[in-house]
Amino acid sequence: MRLHSMRKLMRTYRITYLALTAIVMLSLLSTTANAQAIDPKKSARALATYDEESTAANIASASNLMFFAQLAVERSKNADILELAKEMIPDLSEILFSMEQLEVSAGNKKSGRVNEITQESKKLQDDLSQANGFKFDTTWTSGVLRLHQSFNTDLAVQKEQATNPRLKSAVTSAVPIIKRYNTRINTLQKQIVRVDVQQKKAAAKEEAARQKAEKQKQRSK
Incomplete structure (x- = not known):
């Protein structure tokens, strides 16, 4: 039991x-x-840091694009590129101003700060320094298109993740501007290449006709 x-x-x-x-x-x-x-990354300080870094990155992107727009105005002979570049400058200036105001209000503006230039921007700058005419135009459109696409991707992410209301508002305003230039530069790039191909075909046809006429002239002697 x-x-x-x-x-x-x-x-x-x-x-x-x-x-x-x-x-x-x-x-x-x-x-x-x-x-x-x-997620520790979602802490208040981390979120604030994300907003600060995003603002600084946007300033660098807008500044770099403005540099290349001004460079096109100075060096390109293509009327469409000149028109596009001249329109880009005030739009990018507006984006740049809004981002710099955010940086100043956050107390992060460094006196005499030189905006960062990305590796891709530096390479494009080097390539353009050695290019002229058609080569300059095609290098400019392809390079600036990539920079716009990268900027647009960054802005799209920030639009979802930014917590600073002013940054979110500035980014929301910038997105359609950069998207519009993405489309325009892409179209312009194709147009420039198409015109170049047409011109080369016309030149080849003209040269063939010239050679034919020259041969006929020699036979008639």
């Missing part, structure tokens, strides 16, 4: 132990899940 009672008591202890173990394990899993759910 006593043995039966002891066995029953042991079973009860075992069940209780297993139940407590399960509760502890569930508690640990819940704690781990909560820890993972609370």
